[in-house]
């Protein structure tokens with residue numbers, strides 16, 4: 001079996017499983033209890049918080065644990081609106097977790113929204129972004145992702161942060177696909193809110209975090225308790241949080257080496273797929289772990305994916321929420337790709353080898369010819 005769908009989810013690292021097991025057996029107390037058992041669990045959560053704060057160059061009080069990126073995204077966007085933003089700018093290629101939240105929140109709070117169009121590479125126009133913020137008299141919230149989960153395209157996050165800062169707006173960045181390889185230094189990048197999800201970097205599912213810059217107001221998702229300084233009430237997922245911190249640390253320490261390995265796998269795949277007639281590589285210089293490509297085909301993507309699956313090769317046509325559906329994704333639609341093409345995503349992760357990637361590409365080439 002060759003798993004090349006790491007942008008959907010990643011396997012747990014052995015050391016993460018071991019930490020999760022330790023916490024489940026030894027630190028199972030309620031972090032809100034004041035007795036020794038509770039304090040032990042609380043220490044696990046606070047150690048994890050410090051780990052992220054140190055590596056992001058922020059303070060522990062700016063890190064909030066959640067159930068994953070979808071929740072972090074809604075929590076951050078809503079908090080920014082409750083903090084005074086009355087205009088949201090996003091882009092057509094954002095993850096649905098952002099687009100659907102923006103739709104809902106704009107309607108609920110009766111505020112204006114602008115969904116930026118992208119060119120055929122998936123890039124936004126920085127001039128259009130700046131002009132839109134400049135023209136708005138109030139406070140603008142800009143919600144743009146770091147790395148696109150389908151194409152791997154990297155947004156110029158630092159420049160976006162500078163523009164948002166120039167007009168005193170707030171910048172929300174969905175950094176889920178950037179966790180493994182890009183710099184996550186929100187303060188240097190001018191980011192006020194940033195979301196991550198543990199299962200995209202070899203951690204457990206159902207746990208994530210939100211960075212919220214200290215200069216912004218904190219507005220909770222719901223009411224019901226004082227956990228996470230009332231931003232996210234509810235007993236903490238202690239073993240998930242510990243597993244997420246372990247996964248982060250394991251990857252963080254060797255990120256340059258892993259980044260180079262992923263880049264090698266990506267270039268091997270590009271060469272190996274080259275014989276597919278009409279092959280187009282999208283966002284070639286994007287994230288090293290994502291290879292997105294298009295080619296004309298009489299077959300449907302679903303047929304090819306099924307044939308690959310039968311041969312033990314797992315990849316995808318786009319985001320996980322699109323798999324199984326027979327529609328072209330909203331990202332591809334926004335990029336205005338020709339209708340006769342199919343679009344596939346190979347995404348690499350730790351454990352993948354050059355031989356695996358070559359073998360998967362050869363299988364694909366055989367199936368399309």
Ligand code: PLP
Nearest residue numbers: 068069070095097149174176197
């Ligand atoms: N944002 C991006 C870019 C993603 O790739 C994903 C996962 O598919 C999400 C948000 C949602 O993350 P989660 O599964 O933690 O809710």
